[in-house]
Amino acid sequence: xxxxxxxxxxxxxxxxxxxxxxxxxxxxxxxxxxxxxxxxxxxxxxxxxxxxxxxxxxxxxxxxxxxxxxxxxxxxxxxxxxxxxxxxxxxxxxxxxxxx
Numbered sequence: 001x002x003x004x005x006x007x008x009x010x011x012x013x014x015x016x017x018x019x020x021x022x023x024x025x026x027x028x029x030x031x032x033x034x035x036x037x038x039x040x041x042x043x044x045x046x047x048x049x050x051x052x053x054x055x056x057x058x059x060x061x062x063x064x065x066x067x068x069x070x071x072x073x074x075x076x077x078x079x080x081x082x083x084x085x086x087x088x089x090x091x092x093x094x095x096x097x098x099x100x
Contacts, residue, residue: 008040008070009048019073037073044069 004020011018024034040048047054047062059065079087 005040005048005069008038009045012040012045013049021075033077035075035077037075038070039073041068041071 008018008020011020019037019039022036022038024036027034041064043062044064047058047064051058
């Protein structure tokens with residue numbers, strides 16, 4: 001989507017470390033938290049910076065494809081120690097609760 005590309009470029013131009021986080025609610029609803037992070041590849045950033053109205057030929061000449069337009073950044077989600085303790089306590093309370 002061109003609007004997404006424009007937004008990511010604008011953020012990257014202002015903050016060099018800007019990324020876009022994509023959340024997939026369908027996968028998450030199935031029980032798998034789905035978060036993916038992307039940043040504009042350096043080749044795509046340089047091309048976009050030089051010419052905002054680029055064409056397919058310009059992409060081809062600069063060897064920018066849909067596969068390397070964005071670079072995926074690994075996402076690691078960690079709980080704090082207090083959150084882990086809370087989850088253990090909630091699990092313990094749930095185990096001892098009777099549902100009669």
